[in-house]
Amino acid sequence: MKMLRLNTVLLTLGVAMGLASCGESASTGSLTFYASGEEAAEGGYPAGDIAFADGWTIEFDHVMVAIGDVVLGEDEIAGDVMIVDLHNGRTELFTEEMLAAQRYAIGYTLAVPTASAFPQGPVDAAAQARMIAAGASLYIEGTAMHPTHGEYTFEIALPRAVVASACEQADGTLGVVVPESGNATGEITIHLDHLFFDSATAEEPNLRFEAWAAAAGEDRHITMDDLASQDLTDLIGIDGEPLMAGGTLVAYEPPATGLPSMDLEAFVVAQAITVPHWTGEGHCNYE
Amino acid sequence: MNRVLLATATFLALAAAHGCVGTPGRRIVANLEVGMLDLASATRTGWEVDVTQAALLVSAVRTRDVNRPPAVAFMQALVLAPHAFAHGGHGESDTTVLASWVGSEVLVLGEGPSSMVLEGRAGTTDRGALVLGGVVGAGDERAAALHGLPLWVEGTATQGEMVVRFAGGIPLPEAETERLVEGIEMAGDIDDGVTLHLDIDLGVAFDAVHFERLVAGDDGVAPITEGTQAALALRIGLGDLSAYVATVTAAPQPAP
Numbered sequence: 019m020k021m022l023r024l025n026t027v028l029l030t031l032g033v034a035m036g037l038a039s040c041g042e043s044a045s046t047g048s049l050t051f052y053a054s055g056e057e058a059a060e061g062g063y064p065a066g067d068i069a070f071a072d073g074w075t076i077e078f079d080h081v082m083v084a085i086g087d088v089v090l091g092e093d094e095i096a097g098d099v100m101i102v103d104l105h106n107g108r109t110e111l112f113t114e115e116m117l118a119a120q121r122y123a124i125g126y127t128l129a130v131p132t133a134s135a136f137p138q139g140p141v142d143a144a145a146q147a148r149m150i151a152a153g154a155s156l157y158i159e160g161t162a163m164h165p166t167h168g169e170y171t172f173e174i175a176l177p178r179a180v181v182a183s184a185c186e187q188a189d190g191t192l193g194v195v196v197p198e199s200g201n202a203t204g205e206i207t208i209h210l211d212h213l214f215f216d217s218a219t220a221e222e223p224n225l226r227f228e229a230w231a232a233a234a235g236e237d238r239h240i241t242m243d244d245l246a247s248q249d250l251t252d253l254i255g256i257d258g259e260p261l262m263a264g265g266t267l268v269a270y271e272p273p274a275t276g277l278p279s280m281d282l283e284a285f286v287v288a289q290a291i292t293v294p295h296w297t298g299e300g301h302c303n304y305e
Numbered sequence: 306m307n308r309v310l311l312a313t314a315t316f317l318a319l320a321a322a323h324g325c326v327g328t329p330g331r332r333i334v335a336n337l338e339v340g341m342l343d344l345a346s347a348t349r350t351g352w353e354v355d356v357t358q359a360a361l362l363v364s365a366v367r368t369r370d371v372n373r374p375p376a377v378a379f380m381q382a383l384v385l386a387p388h389a390f391a392h393g394g395h396g397e398s399d400t401t402v403l404a405s406w407v408g409s410e411v412l413v414l415g416e417g418p419s420s421m422v423l424e425g426r427a428g429t430t431d432r433g434a435l436v437l438g439g440v441v442g443a444g445d446e447r448a449a450a451l452h453g454l455p456l457w458v459e460g461t462a463t464q465g466e467m468v469v470r471f472a473g474g475i476p477l478p479e480a481e482t483e484r485l486v487e488g489i490e491m492a493g494d495i496d497d498g499v500t501l502h503l504d505i506d507l508g509v510a511f512d513a514v515h516f517e518r519l520v521a522g523d524d525g526v527a528p529i530t531e532g533t534q535a536a537l538a539l540r541i542g543l544g545d546l547s548a549y550v551a552t553v554t555a556a557p558q559p560a561p
Contacts, residue, residue, distance in 0.1 A: 219483045251513035251538040266532050269540070274434070275488035276546040280513060 045119040045198040051088065051096075051111040052205040053138075055081045055104030059210060062160070063225065068211055072263065074227035076214075078160040080145045081105045083208060083294075085138075086129035089183070090114065091122045099129045100138040101146055104208060109139040111206070119198035121191075125183035125302070126206055128155035128176070128294055155179050156290055158210070162227050162240075167256055170231045172240040174213060176290040181305045185296035194297070207295040215289055217271035229268065229282055232256045248282035330370075330403075330426030336500040337366055337406050339435075340418030345508030345548075348462075352469075354511045356460040359414035360450035364439025365481075366423070366503065368430035368495055370403040403428045404495050409439055411447040414507065427496045433551065434487040435503065437543060438477035455484075456543070458507070458529070462516040469516040473529025475536045486544055493553025500554045510542035 058065040062077040070076070086099035088111075095114050102109045129135075131150050137143075149157035154175035162170045186192055194204045214230075217223035232255050233244040248254065250270045253261040261268040270285055277284040291304050343356040404425025412419055438455035441448045451457050454474035462469045477484040491501060514535045519527035529535045542548070 217483075219480075219485070220478075221480065221482075249513070251541050252515065252534060260534065267534065267537055269537050271483065272541060272544055274482070274485040274544065276486075276544055280541060280545075 046116050047119045047196040047198055048113055048115045048201045049090070049117055049122075049194060049196050050113040050201060050203045052108055052203065053083065053085060053102050053104060053111055053208070054108040054205050055208040055210055059104040059208065060107055063211070063214075065211075068225065070214065070227055071216075071224035072164075072226050072228050073166075074162050074164045074231075076160055076162050076227070078105050078158060078210075080142065080157065080159045081208065081210065082141070082145060082149050082157045083206075084129045084131035084135055084149070084155050085111065085126060085206060087125075087127035087181075089123075089125035090117070099131050099135040101131055101135050101141055101149065102138045103141045103145065106140045108205075111138060113201075117196045119196050119200075121195045122193045123183075124185040124193040124204060124296060125181070126185075126294070127182070128180040130155050130177075130179050149175075153177050156208075156293065158213075162231065164227075164231070167228070167231060168238075170234055170238045170240055172230065173242075174286065174290070175242055176287060177242070178287070178291075180291050180294060182294045182296070182302035183305070185302035186300045187297055188299035203297075205297045207298055207300075208293050209295055210293065212289045212293050213286060216268065218273035218285070218288060218292075219271050223271075226263075226268065228255055229253050229261055229270070232258075232261065233282065242283050242286070245286055246279075246281045246283035250277075250280045250282065250285060253282075330428045333404065333425060333427045333495065333497045335404060335423040335425075335495055335498065337421040337423040338418040338500060338502045339363060339366065339410065339412060339421070339505070340503070341412040341414050341505045341507055343414060343508045344506045345512070348512045348514060350513060350515050352462040352464045352511075352514070352516050354460060354462045354508060354514075354516075356414060356458055356507055356511075358450070358457070358459040359507050360447065360452075360457045361412045361505065361507070362438055362441060362451055362455040363410050363412060363435060365405060365407045365436035366421075366433065366501070367405040368403045368423070368425070368433040368491060368501065370401040370426070371429045371431040403430050409442040409445070411441065411445055411451060412505070413447050413450050416447075418502065418504075423495070423501055425495065427494075429494050430553070431490070431492050432487075433489050433491040433501075434485055435489060435505075435549065436481055437484040437486065456539070458539070462511075462514075464516070467517065469519055469527055470521070470525055471516065471519055471527045471529055471535070473536070475529070475540050476531055477540075486546070486549065488546055489549040489551055490546075491551035491553065494555075495553065496556065498556025500556075501551060502554065503549065503551045506548045506550065509545050509548035510539050512542050512545070513538040514542075 059081040081104040084099050084101050088096040130153050152175040156176035158174040196202045214225040215223040216226045229248050230240050233248045234240045255261040346353050404423045406421045406423050410419045455477045457474040459472040518534050521527045
């Protein structure tokens with residue numbers, strides 16, 4: 019009888035441990051989602067100690083992202099696509115209540131919006147229409163300035179969805195912990211500096227803009243199509259000569275997985291896929 | 306009966322945990338062959354390139370597990386040491402390495418493939434990675450072919466009446482992440498005795514070189530040195546996945 023009790027305890031304990039390893043919990047809490055483009059989305063660059071290596075400054079007019087398919091654990095908790103303009107500051111997206119208090123994996127999608135996408139927070143209707151017309155999950159308009167080269171306007175449109183999954187906190191822990199009887203916050207953080215990096219592989223790449231400006235036509239307005247005219251193996255400066263910095267040719271280092279074409283548009287698209295983060299500096303898997 | 310109960314408890318605990326953790330594969334030892342070819346001769350810059358001498362240093366080959374259970378990723382992130390995802394999901398850290406070789410090998414054009422050993426777990430791979438450069442192994446007689454650089458090339462480029470004899474090499478960054486070629490298609494089952502063969506078509510790396518910009522020296526040979534467009538284009542060209550072709554060949558069957 020004593021042995022039977024021990025075995026019953028073992029049996030119960032075994033099942034409980036197995037279930038616990040899958041993260042089951044009975045108590046509940048809530049989770050509030052935000053989206054942010056950090057200081058740069060509002061004030062441009064330089065931002066803090068982040069500045070362009072070639073002397074350009076940037077101001078943004080719109081930093082728009084379309085967010086959908088937010089996944090918590092294995093459940094989709096927000097499927098409808100919402101558009102936020104992060105130039106207007108950090109935006110609350112929604113709060114999910116009555117969640118089991120535990121750690122959750124987090125995923126979300128930068129989605130290509132359709133007319134059914136709804137604005138979240140202040141969003142300029144005309145800019146939203148341009149974003150939808152461009153079929154862009156990330157749509158940015160801004161102005162770049164240089165003391166010698168003057169002003170250029172630019173328009174960045176990421177023409178594809180980006181699925182961010184298995185997002186980590188900056189400390190490497192997975193997703194988010196919903197506390198018992200408390201509220202956790204999580205933030206879809208957009209790192210705009212990645213768009214202007216000159217390397218997809220270096221630990222500390224430089225931010226550069228002259229290759230972008232040199233791609234513009236006489237209207238001094240830069241589009242993704244313009245960027246396609248810059249060959250990464252033969253970048254041209256505003257003066258029409260090979261783009262140099264410090265006496266050497268400027269090189270943009272493509273990602274280790276290569277690019278579909280070796281031009282600046284393909285590079286920027288590849289970089290744009292890496293802009294979504296989780297709660298500041300946390301990374302995700304991107305597809 | 307007691308043993309049955311105890312076994313049941315253990316089984317249930319393991320089974321429940323199994324749903325979250327998955328089962329690692331069996332340890333295997335396979336063959337790795339890496340060779341260098343010069344197949345692509347026509348460049349998009351309008352040159353016909355004939356590479357007569359080339360040497361390339363490589364230091365790792367990794368195959369990716371195509372069947373990494375998501376639950377394993379979850380448990381690794383939750384329980385094991387945290388791992389950083391490379392930006393863009395381009396890093397291997399967001400996958401599980403199935404089998405790998407790590408070392409130092411100088412590939413020399415025309416000498417046939419080098420043979421190494423691939424160790425890891427049995428499983429199916431779809432893609433893999435190659436680490437270029439690294440540190441030359443002590444006493445490696447083929448190191449001279451590198452001329453002190455991780456890539457050395459010599460040859461002739463022709464465009465109509467123009468003929469450019471070239472010779473030179475490129476350095477590679479110290480950080481492994483900056484000399485990694487990732488996403489190479491290498492579909493197949495990795496198991497004991499199989500052979501993973503990887504060919505590197507060096508001709509692809511020349512695709513964007515503007516040979517007309519090279520300046521010939523007194524000996525009539527145009528040096529490719531760091532800072533030239535040719536060196537930059539070679540460096541970027543080495544990252545072109547179309548330069549890498551891998552096949553997995555099953556282990557030979559024992560004679561009956």
